Amino acid sequence: MLDKAKNRLLTDVEPGSAMGDYLRRYWHPIAGAADFDQVSIKPIRLFGENLVLYKDLSGTFGLVERQCAHRSADLAYGFVEKCGIRCNYHGWLYDQGGRCLEQPYEQTVLPNSKYRDKIRLKSYPVREKAGLLFAYLGEGEPPCLPDWEPFSRSDGFVQVVTADVPCNWFQCQENSIDPVHFEWMHSNWSARMRDPNGAFGPQHIKLGFDEFEHGFIYKRIRNDTDESDPLWTVGRVLLWPNGFFLGNHFEWRVPVDNENTLSVSWIYAAVPENRRPYRQNHIPSWKSPIVDPETGRWITTHVINQDIVGWVGQGRITDRGRENLGQSDKGIVMVRNRFLRELDAVAAGERPKGLITDEAMNHRVTLPVANRLSLGANAVTAKFILHAGQPAEVRAACEEAMGFEIDAGGLT
Ligand code: FES
Ligand SMILES: [Fe+2]
Numbered sequence: 001m002l003d004k005a006k007n008r009l010l011t012d013v014e015p016g017s018a019m020g021d022y023l024r025r026y027w028h029p030i031a032g033a034a035d036f037d038q039v040s041i042k043p044i045r046l047f048g049e050n051l052v053l054y055k056d057l058s059g060t061f062g063l064v065e066r067q068c069a070h071r072s073a074d075l076a077y078g079f080v081e082k083c084g085i086r087c088n089y090h091g092w093l094y095d096q097g098g099r100c101l102e103q104p105y106e107q108t109v110l111p112n113s114k115y116r117d118k119i120r121l122k123s124y125p126v127r128e129k130a131g132l133l134f135a136y137l138g139e140g141e142p143p144c145l146p147d148w149e150p151f152s153r154s155d156g157f158v159q160v161v162t163a164d165v166p167c168n169w170f171q172c173q174e175n176s177i178d179p180v181h182f183e184w185m186h187s188n189w190s191a192r193m194r195d196p197n198g199a200f201g202p203q204h205i206k207l208g209f210d211e212f213e214h215g216f217i218y219k220r221i222r223n224d225t226d227e228s229d230p231l232w233t234v235g236r237v238l239l240w241p242n243g244f245f246l247g248n249h250f251e252w253r254v255p256v257d258n259e260n261t262l263s264v265s266w267i268y269a270a271v272p273e274n275r276r277p278y279r280q281n282h283i284p285s286w287k288s289p290i291v292d293p294e295t296g297r298w299i300t301t302h303v304i305n306q307d308i309v310g311w312v313g314q315g316r317i318t319d320r321g322r323e324n325l326g327q328s329d330k331g332i333v334m335v336r337n338r339f340l341r342e343l344d345a346v347a348a349g350e351r352p353k354g355l356i357t358d359e360a361m362n363h364r365v366t367l368p369v370a371n372r373l374s375l376g377a378n379a380v381t382a383k384f385i386l387h388a389g390q391p392a393e394v395r396a397a398c399e400e401a402m403g404f405e406i407d408a409g410g411l412t
Contacts (some may be wrong), residue, residue: 001145001320001321001323001324001325001339001382002198002226002320002321002322002336004322004346006320006336006340007317007319007320007321007400008274009167009291009339009340009343010075010170010210010339010340011168011170011258011317012337013047013048013169013257013258014047014048014250014257014258014323015047015048015049015211018251018343018347019339019343020047020048020255020340021066021341021346022241022346023047023242023255024047024136024139024281025136025138025346025352025355026136026138026140026143026242026246026355027127027134027135027136027142027145028134028135028136028137028242028254029048029132029133029134029145029252029254029264029266030044030046030053030063030126030133030134030254030264031044031053031132031133031162031264031285032131032132032133032160032162032261032283032284032285032286033061033128033131033132033283033285034131034160034282034283034284035132035133035285036054036055036061040054040055040056040079040134041053041076041078041079041080041085041166042054042074042076042375043066043074044063045077045256045257045260046108046135046137046254046255046262047137047146047255047257048255048256048257049065049122049137049205050065050067051063051064051066051068051076051088051124051202052064052065052066052076053077053083053126053133053135054080054085055080055083056080056081056082056083056085056096056237057081057171058082058083058084058404060083060096061096061126061127061128061133061229062084062094062095062096062122062123062126063096063121063124063125063126063135064085064094064096064098064121064122064403065098065121067196068087068089068092069092069094069119069120069121070089070090070092070103071089071090071121073087073088073089073090075087075094076287078229081093082156083095084096084102085102085107086102086146086400090103090104090105090173091103091104091105092119093159094121094123095153096123096126097123098120098121098122099119099120099207100116100117100119100120100124101116102116103115103116103119103213104390113165115248115408116325120327124136124137124272125142126351127145128146128297129147129151130150130151130152130158130266130283131158131159131266131283131285132160132264132266140263142330143355143356144356144357144358144359144361144362145331145362146362146365147186147362147363147365148245148250148364148365148366148367149316149364149365149366149367150247150248150250150266150268152364153268154276154277154278154279155270155271155276155277156248156269156270156271156278156280156401157268157269157271157278157280157397157398157401157402158266158267158268158269158280158283159267159283159284159286159390159394159398160264160265160266160267160283160285160286161264161267161283161285161286161287161288161386161390162262162263162264162265162267162286162287162288163254163262163263163265163287163288163290163304163305163308163387164258164260164262164287165253165260165261165262165263165289165290165308165311165312166259166261166312166316166319167261167311167312167314167315167316167317167318168255168259168261168316168317169242169254169255169261171311171314171317171318172253172261172263172307172311173238173241173242173244173253173308173335174332175244175310175311175313175395176238176239176243176251176253177187177216177218177242177330177332177334177335178218178328178332179204179207179210179218179219179236179328179331180204180207180328181307181310182220183200183222184199185306185307185309185310186306187201187202187301187412188200188201189300189306190306190411192412193300195409202223202224202225202326203222203223203226204220204221204222205221205222205223205288205326206220206221206230206232206327207219207221207327207330207331208220208235209330209331209334210235211334211338212368213353213354213403214237214239214240214354214365215237215238215239215240215245215354216237216238216240216331216334216338217234217236217336217368218235218237218238218331218333219232219233219234219236220232220235220405229381230370230371231370232367233370234368234370235368235370236370237367237368238331238335239367240353241307241339241352241353242254242255246371248267248268248269248270248370248371249265249266249267249268249386250265250266251263251264251265251304252264252265256318258317258323259316259317260319263304263308265304265386265387267273267386267387269402269403271294271399272402272403273402274403275401275402275403278401280401282397283300284391284393284394284397285395286389286390286391287388287389288302288305288306288387288388289389290312290388298312298388299314301388301410302385302386302387302388302411303385303386303387303397303409303411304386304387305387305388305410306411309325317350329363332395338353364368383406383407384406385410385411389408
């Protein structure tokens with residue numbers, strides 16, 4: 001159980017909040033680069049701020065506040081130019097730094113006017129990496145954009161999947177340090193959805209939790225494994241502060257505001273040995289639905305959709321005053337306490353946990369991987385189980401990479 005003040009500290013990410021300011025010290029993935037294959041401008045809300053993300057005609061990405069500095073028209077309805085984004089109301093033009101480059105009528109009637117130099121939209125740096133667009137929404141000089149080792153593999157097919165999740169970011173992130181949910185929410189629930197008498201899967205009998213530089217690790221032993229199993233010797237990674245890393249995919253829980261989260265997954269599937277080296281020219285990006293339009297219920301067929309059922313079921317901002325924690329929640333308590341200590345530490349001027357600030361140290365940074373084998377030649381993914389709604393063209397591209405057909409049927 002957590003008191004109201006601590007719950008508020010952990011969950012409030014909107015402007016002026018300590019946690020919002022803390023998380024803004026890190027780079028966050030906010031879209032797939034391929035989201036801009038067909039459109040140039042997308043409205044996006046992050047940390048309670050309304051913004052637009054755009055790609056201009058020279059290919060530069062920008063992230064600026066959504067309302068024009070002139071008279072607040074919606075830049076989501078603007079249009080991009082060779083450099084920057086232009087408001088559709090009176091034509092003011094802005095670059096990726098938020099500088100106003102043109103004010104057409106002002107410049108016509110007052111050619112020597114320096115008025116535009118005084119105008120500035122709030123803007124944030126955006127960088128493209130591994131098919132993702134990352135933004136830095138903090139103050140001052142950004143840290144290094146982490147070059148995680150999987151980003152530069154050349155033996156697999158990558159796709160980016162996003163989902164809009166209507167609940168607070170922190171209950172999503174608590175899921176990253178919750179090994180027992182795997183047994184029930186994925187294994188046993190799927191078995192019972194397939195068959196009401198379906199057999200349960202292996203049972204957790206021992207858990208361990210450790211902290212390391214880039215997050216926390218959970219370790220599990222089930223009644224079909226022992227202490228020699230990589231899920232015990234290596235474990236799984238809660239990637240600090242809002243990620244989850246499972247060897248062949250990353251998930252991030254990016255705060256939209258206090259009651260909404262953008263789920264961003266980067267998913268890698270090794271291609272068979274005889275198809276390597278594999279060069280992927282285009283990393284697709286797609287949005288997974290979370291509601292079944294037929295029934296109005298949450299989609300339950302795929303792994304991350306199942307997780308989302310857990311997160312949103314807890315409420316928009318879950319009331320941790322009514323919880324009754326148990327032995328399976330030790331990692332969650334460790335992570336909450338670490339966040340609370342971090343807020344105190346940064347208030348005292350210390351550096352946030354795990355930031356990479358030396359570019360010389362930011363080359364193929366490795367993280368613990370328990371499932372090395374599943375990245376190897378003999379364990380090629382034949383089924384896409386993580387997210388519902390994979391578009392046919394993405395499956396076709398993956399099949400092309402693999403050289404065989406892929407079943408997108410999920411878990412049930
Ligand atoms: S409101 Fe944008 S140019 Fe006038
Ligand atoms: Fe899960």
